[in-house]
Amino acid sequence: xxxxxLNWSLLKTSVKIDMHYRFRVLIWMAMSAIWVMVYxxxxxxxxxxxxxxxxxxxxxxxxxxxxxxxMEYLAQSYVDExxxxxxxxxxxxxxxxxxxxxxxxxxFVHIGYKLLPLGVYAVLITLGVSVLDIPFSLPTQWYxxxxxxxxxxxxxxxxxxxxxxxxxxAFWIEExxxxxxxxxxxxxxxxxxxxxxxxxxxxxxxxxxxxxWQYTAYFPIMIFLENVTVGAMTYGIAVSVVWLGIAxxxxxxxxxxSIRRYNAVGS
Amino acid sequence: xxILTLWLHYIRTSLIRHMEFRAQFFVNVALGFVWxxxxxxxxxxxxLHTNExxxxxxxxxxxxxxxWAIVGSCVQAFFWAGLSEMTAQITNGxxxxxxxxxxxxxxxxxxxxxQPAQVVxxxxxxxxxxxxLAHSAIDVTFIGLTIYIALLFCALLIRLSIxxxxxxxxxxxxxxxxxxxxxxxxxxxxxxxxxxxxxxxxLFLTVIPIAYLGNVQTLFLVGEESWQxxxxxLLVTVISVSVATGFFHWGARRYSSASS
Numbered sequence: 001x002x003x004x005x006l007n008w009s010l011l012k013t014s015v016k017i018d019m020h021y022r023f024r025v026l027i028w029m030a031m032s033a034i035w036v037m038v039y040x041x042x043x044x045x046x047x048x049x050x051x052x053x054x055x056x057x058x059x060x061x062x063x064x065x066x067x068x069x070x071m072e073y074l075a076q077s078y079v080d081e082x083x084x085x086x087x088x089x090x091x092x093x094x095x096x097x098x099x100x101x102x103x104x105x106x107x108f109v110h111i112g113y114k115l116l117p118l119g120v121y122a123v124l125i126t127l128g129v130s131v132l133d134i135p136f137s138l139p140t141q142w143y144x145x146x147x148x149x150x151x152x153x154x155x156x157x158x159x160x161x162x163x164x165x166x167x168x169x170a171f172w173i174e175e176x177x178x179x180x181x182x183x184x185x186x187x188x189x190x191x192x193x194x195x196x197x198x199x200x201x202x203x204x205x206x207x208x209x210x211x212x213w214q215y216t217a218y219f220p221i222m223i224f225l226e227n228v229t230v231g232a233m234t235y236g237i238a239v240s241v242v243w244l245g246i247a248x249x250x251x252x253x254x255x256x257x258s259i260r261r262y263n264a265v266g267s
Numbered sequence: 268x269x270i271l272t273l274w275l276h277y278i279r280t281s282l283i284r285h286m287e288f289r290a291q292f293f294v295n296v297a298l299g300f301v302w303x304x305x306x307x308x309x310x311x312x313x314x315l316h317t318n319e320x321x322x323x324x325x326x327x328x329x330x331x332x333x334x335w336a337i338v339g340s341c342v343q344a345f346f347w348a349g350l351s352e353m354t355a356q357i358t359n360g361x362x363x364x365x366x367x368x369x370x371x372x373x374x375x376x377x378x379x380x381x382q383p384a385q386v387v388x389x390x391x392x393x394x395x396x397x398x399x400l401a402h403s404a405i406d407v408t409f410i411g412l413t414i415y416i417a418l419l420f421c422a423l424l425i426r427l428s429i430x431x432x433x434x435x436x437x438x439x440x441x442x443x444x445x446x447x448x449x450x451x452x453x454x455x456x457x458x459x460x461x462x463x464x465x466x467x468x469x470l471f472l473t474v475i476p477i478a479y480l481g482n483v484q485t486l487f488l489v490g491e492e493s494w495q496x497x498x499x500x501l502l503v504t505v506i507s508v509s510v511a512t513g514f515f516h517w518g519a520r521r522y523s524s525a526s527s
Contacts, residue, residue: 023440027449034452038459045320045463046313053316175291178298185305194309199316 006100007108014112029117032072036193040065043195054198059135060225064196066125066136067221073114073121075155075216079106080183083167084176087262096259103164103255110160139226147233151220154240159216161247164255171258192218212247215240273370274378281348281381295384299340303391306332306458323460326403327489333396334415334488335458335481338422340389342430348380350430351447354437358444360525373515377427405489414497418484421504425479426454428511435511438518457481476503 018025040061047053047061056064083106086092095102129136139145166183169176188194190213197205197218208214219236222228228236285292310332314325323331353376356362365372400407433446433453456464457480461471471478479500486492 021442023436024443024445027443027445031445031449031452034449034456038456041464042313042320042459046317048317175288178291178294181298182301185301189305189308194312200312201315 007104010100010105010108011112011115014109015115018113018116025116029120032069036065036069036072039194043199054196055227056196056198057137059137060227061196062135063137063225064221066134067224068193068217070118070121070125071152071155071217071221073118074152075159075220077110077156077160077163079110079160080163080167080180082106082110083164084170084180087167087170088174092262096262103251106164107160137225139224141226144223144226147237148220148224151215151223151237151240154237154244155216155220158212158240158244158247161244161251162212164251165247168254168258171261187213187216190214191216192221196222209239212240212243215243270370270374277379278381282383285383292384295382296387299384299388300391303336303388303395306336321460321462323462326399326405327485328460329399330396330403330405330488331460331481331485332458333392333399334419334422334484337389337392337396338419338426338480339454340385340392341423342426344382344385344389346377346427346430347385348382349376349378350427350434352376352380353434354444354446357437357522358442358525362522363524366522372519373431373512377431400488407488411487411490411492414492415484415488418479418487418497418500421500422480422484424504425476425507428507429453429476431511432514435515435518438521453477454480472499473503476507479503 043053043061044058047058051057053061083092083102086095092102095105098105128134139148166176166180169179173179190197190208190211192214197208197214200208208218215236219228219240223233223236307329310325310328313320314328318324320328353362356365362372365375368375430447430450433450436446437443453475454477456471457477461468461478461482464471468478483496483500486496
């Protein structure tokens, strides 16, 4: 089987699993939607009578959170959750025997899992914006969408590699759940899940510029909203590429050493 | 009496189990404090841009979050570990064991597991509440405090009902372990003043009763109580518990084990 057809098969299998466990997918979608819908409501309450806050109009804010909802599927990765259980219960043994590396396996399987929810969201958002007249800011510059697409891909690769490093913790410690929760908190704070980072204190904004998480959600959305200058955009892309390089290198080393420690449950 | 003895036995075995992994216990306690910091940082962030949100001041929101979290950590400590495993046990057939034992299945699911780290968290929230009240101009009366504690108990029952109803869905749908995350996202809405949700507030006071997970309690504590709200809370608690247990029994009738 060629490399491309193998990737395609993994994608198709995930979509089929999603189609089979439709209610499970629905729960994930409902969960993300509830979480993402709460923050704009709270922020709009904070706006009060003001039309904008830190340069963000109400329309920008709603677009931002629709973006966060989409980025949750486009750029984020939850590979750690699956891998954690596979390692703990020894099920990863079967995966290690397959002629495909588990890093690649999980990458395509997880992309496959995103396709169905993304399709549903695309329909719902289009309906919401066109029928219900939800304010939505569309880009005006020709280069915005291609740059946005590039940052989404980079963001996803950063998120995936960081989560793979986190997932490997299960090779070293028995219960990695607290570490995952801690990562979730840090990641959500710095990726802009709770609100645009311009709403945060200045020290927090400066700190987040040097950390990888904002490049997995906040930065691409700001590009979509055309809320960054060309200079800041170039700088942001450069930093995110550096973080991608670091994440890939660290993931490579961590995976290599982690597998050596693996001795499977019951063996 | 027999039930109480059994519950104490469950607590004892859970404690022994947790003390085997002491590092894990301290990690969980530390994580609880990180989580606490995260929640108050969020609230503080909103108040960087405004002095009040729909009439709620920062200290009132802090009290709301603390009240919400006291109940949340109580659920996590005494009921979560057992209830959240229900889906997996139904899926793999291990749920059978609950039916063959001489104690009601629902009772076993709810009380069988205990997490001591969350008790530490609960105490921390209790201390925080006292500190917030001491630093505010709120005059707490004995009656007010008694009603507040009674309402926290109602919040506990409502939370358990929501969790039980979601977990009961496993009798119909396979492989829905993620339903516990849905529970988190639903109850999480309760740590904000529900008045900001405008028209949806009615929904949160009736069908999805998350307004009773912290909002109502805080209103009573800060002296904005109303007897209608008290009666509504009691009524919603009774309805929630009845619907949840009824739903569980209805679902349990469908259970046919994983391999049969």
